[in-house]
Amino acid sequence: MRRTLLLLALLPLCAAAPPAAEIIGRPDAGCIIGARRLPDDAPGLQTIRASRSAFWGAPELLAALLELGRRAHAAGLPDLYVGDLSAPHGGPLAGGHVGHEIGLEADVWLDLAPHPLLPVAAREALEPPSLVRADGHDVDPARWTAAHVTLLRLAATLPGVDRIFVHPAIKRRLCLDATGDRSWLRLIRPWWGHSSHMHIRLRCPADQPRCAEGAPPPPGDGCDATLDWWFDQIDHPAPPAAPAGRPVLPAACRAVLGE
Numbered sequence: 509m510r511r512t513l514l515l516l517a518l519l520p521l522c523a524a525a526p527p528a529a530e531i532i533g534r535p536d537a538g539c540i541i542g543a544r545r546l547p548d549d550a551p552g553l554q555t556i557r558a559s560r561s562a563f564w565g566a567p568e569l570l571a572a573l574l575e576l577g578r579r580a581h582a583a584g585l586p587d588l589y590v591g592d593l594s595a596p597h598g599g600p601l602a603g604g605h606v607g608h609e610i611g612l613e614a615d616v617w618l619d620l621a622p623h624p625l626l627p628v629a630a631r632e633a634l635e636p637p638s639l640v641r642a643d644g645h646d647v648d649p650a651r652w653t654a655a656h657v658t659l660l661r662l663a664a665t666l667p668g669v670d671r672i673f674v675h676p677a678i679k680r681r682l683c684l685d686a687t688g689d690r691s692w693l694r695l696i697r698p699w700w701g702h703s704s705h706m707h708i709r710l711r712c713p714a715d716q717p718r719c720a721e722g723a724p725p726p727p728g729d730g731c732d733a734t735l736d737w738w739f740d741q742i743d744h745p746a747p748p749a750a751p752a753g754r755p756v757l758p759a760a761c762r763a764v765l766g767e
């Protein structure tokens with residue numbers, strides 16, 4: 509009898525379970541069915557700029573971010589500010605923000621000043637500062653701390669991480685500062701922008717056959733001549749290439765996105 513009552517009590521929960529997530533396409537041309545929304549407040553995390561951001565993602569992404577918040581909190585770091593994940597059904601984000609289309613990517617700000625818990629509306633106007641010096645060749649010594657190395661290591665060692673983009677100057681500083689096991693540095697990749705936030709990308713989950721991903725990062729910690737190339741580009745920028753054009757959205761995503 510007691511078991512029957514228990515089953516009856518569980519039934520409404522089962523009926524309300526969200527559909528299994530389905531990821532279609534690639535980070536810069538795709539969509540997601542059954543994305544979940546990250547809560548605005550979670551242990552160690554706060555979303556910011558809610559009216560300009562999208563906080564939906566695959567269950568694996570939400571689990572990774574919640575784990576990052578717990579790890580950061582346990583390491584004594586202040587609450588992390590979270591920016592864009594994906595739109596409710598993925599697809600192109602407003603404002604021309606490239607990527608973030610399949611619920612497997614998230615922007616986490618690198619500002620580690622103390623962040624008292626503010627109402628969501630009061631977090632709307634926050635503009636976390638750059639960690640990179642104006643000439644782009646190094647981090648800003650007034651802002652960079654050992655805690656930033658800790659944060660990036662905690663993020664790079666989350667389960668399922670494909671890579672994390674940061675400004676080349678942040679990558680180079682990590683190459684100089686990271687001690688002990690440096691294998692996680694392989695997943696920290698340089699890219700323009702990303703001077704005030706890191707962009708976390710997860711690999712396609714094993715049960716998502718329609719999720720497409722690129723080659724994994726090359727072997728090694730990336731602290732080599734390939735990193736010097738970025739600084740050479742700062743000093744001697746190549747002429748801008750012709751815009752590549754948007755990759756074609758998978759046909760199945762048109763219905764998902766209501767196009």
Ligand SMILES: [Zn+2]
Pocket residue numbers: 592607608613614615706707708
């Ligand atoms: Zn991003």
